[in-house]
Amino acid sequence: xxxxxxxxKLIGSVITLLALVFVVKxxxxxxxxxxxxxxGRAIGTIGICTLIQTGVILFMTLPWLLFIRILSGAKIPMxxxxxxxxxxxxxxxVPGNVFQYVGRNQLAADLQISHVDVxxxxxxxxxxxxxxxxxxxxxxMRKDMLQLFRMYQRNFLIILAAGAAVLILAFLLLHWKxxxxxxxxxxxYRKLLxxxxxxxxxxxxxxxxxxNLISTAMxxxxxxxxxxxxxxxxxxxxGTYLFSWIVGFITPGAxxxxxxxxxxxxxxxxxxxxxETIVLYxxxxxxxxxFGDVLAFLIGLLLEWRxxxxxxxxx
Numbered sequence: 001x002x003x004x005x006x007x008x009k010l011i012g013s014v015i016t017l018l019a020l021v022f023v024v025k026x027x028x029x030x031x032x033x034x035x036x037x038x039x040g041r042a043i044g045t046i047g048i049c050t051l052i053q054t055g056v057i058l059f060m061t062l063p064w065l066l067f068i069r070i071l072s073g074a075k076i077p078m079x080x081x082x083x084x085x086x087x088x089x090x091x092x093x094v095p096g097n098v099f100q101y102v103g104r105n106q107l108a109a110d111l112q113i114s115h116v117d118v119x120x121x122x123x124x125x126x127x128x129x130x131x132x133x134x135x136x137x138x139x140x141m142r143k144d145m146l147q148l149f150r151m152y153q154r155n156f157l158i159i160l161a162a163g164a165a166v167l168i169l170a171f172l173l174l175h176w177k178x179x180x181x182x183x184x185x186x187x188x189y190r191k192l193l194x195x196x197x198x199x200x201x202x203x204x205x206x207x208x209x210x211x212n213l214i215s216t217a218m219x220x221x222x223x224x225x226x227x228x229x230x231x232x233x234x235x236x237x238x239g240t241y242l243f244s245w246i247v248g249f250i251t252p253g254a255x256x257x258x259x260x261x262x263x264x265x266x267x268x269x270x271x272x273x274x275x276e277t278i279v280l281y282x283x284x285x286x287x288x289x290x291f292g293d294v295l296a297f298l299i300g301l302l303l304e305w306r307x308x309x310x311x312x313x314x315x
Contacts (some may be wrong), residue, residue, distance in 0.1 A: 015091050015099050022093040023294060032283055045225050046288055052218040053292030056211055058299065061085040063207040064104070064232050065127070068122035072113050081107060081305050086300030090293055101126070121314060130249065132208040133242040140239030142220060148243055194302055216242065219285070227281045235273050240268040241285075 037043065088103030104122050108115040138145050189299070204297040216238050223229040228235050244264035265278045 009106070009109075012087065012103060015094060015103060016087055019090045019093045019099075021268045022095075023090070023290060025094060026164070026290060030283070030286070032287070034075045036280075037287075042226060045222050046284065046291075049218050049221055049293045052214070053288050053296040054299065056218070057086060057089055057213055057292060057296035058082065059207075059214075060211055063211075064121060064125045064299070066200065066204050066207070067124050068107070068113075068118055070204075071120055072117040074111070074113050076107070076111060076113070079303065080111060083300040083304035084110070086296045090297045093293075123197060128205065128208045132205075132212045134246055136209075137239040137242040140216075140235045141243070144268065145239070145243070148240070148264065151267065188189050212242075217228055218252055222284045222288070223281060226284060227273070227277050229270055233276075237265075237269055240265055241281075274285065 007156060037046065061078065061082045064085060065078060068076060068081070083106045084104060087101050088106070091099035091103045100124050105115050106119050107113070108118040141148070215276060218240055219238055223234065224231075225239055241261070244261040247264055248260040262279055262282050263276075265282070266275055269278060
């Protein structure tokens with residue numbers, strides 16, 4: 001088990017270094033006229049939004065951790081989960097778009113808990129991260145959502161069919177190869193779906209809602225201050241941005257939704273915003289997102305170091 005822990009740490013360190021390289025590469029190769037942001041208003045807006053985004057990433061450790069606590073029954077402290085979450089979040093910059101999820105299983109190796117519990121918690125996290133912005137976008141866009149859904153229903157149906165096929169195939173493979181362990185986990189999770197866990201799951205859902213409300217409020221700041229989005233169209237603009245994030249997330253071959261978000265935003269908001277403004281907003285949000293990811297990673301690293309230092313001092 002100790003060897004496995006060291007193995008995970010080594011692989012995790014290598015992927016983290018790769019992620020940092022790709023972050024730098026992204027910032028260097030990003031088609032941005034940095035001089036356009038060399039004014040107090042732009043710097044202040046991006047700086048404030050970056051801090052909010054950083055706080056959101058740190059906050060999002062909590063619902064994922066609560067899922068792990070529910071599924072594993074273990075009382076895992078936040079200090080152990082936060083560094084793993086912030087480090088794995090940075091791994092999304094490594095091509096492949098899977099390392100940010102696989103990296104979270106470092107927590108299982110560190111604390112010697114079930115890898116299946118952590119993986120299932122990550123899967124639930126992904127599902128809730130898609131459901132809550134969709135519901136919020138529906139509230140903000142109302143009837144306009146139908147137009148977008150008709151435009152991208154093929155994407156959703158293809159991904160839904162592919163996802164269902166992968167899940168069925170994975171279930172059949174696991175049932176054939178690991179029949180007995182699979183039965184034990186099904187029995188375990190069935191027991192967890194009791195009246196006791198319903199309030200806990202509801203709490204987790206409310207945390208995702210809170211996160212999306214905070215994020216959407218943050219999205220509004222550069223929209224109003226730097227892109228001059230009309231107040232009467234702000235709801236449609238923000239709802240479209242949330243929907244574009246979902247489309248970009250589920251579309252294969254679109255890392256970070258590059259190109260997809262701009263297309264969706266132009267389709268819905270082109271009547272009151274120019275294409276250049278929409279592209280500018282997308283660039284601003286990518287800058288905020290990237291800086292927020294890096295800052296959250298550094299905070300997680302600092303907290304991890306401080307905890308280990310404190311632990312050594314008291315032992």
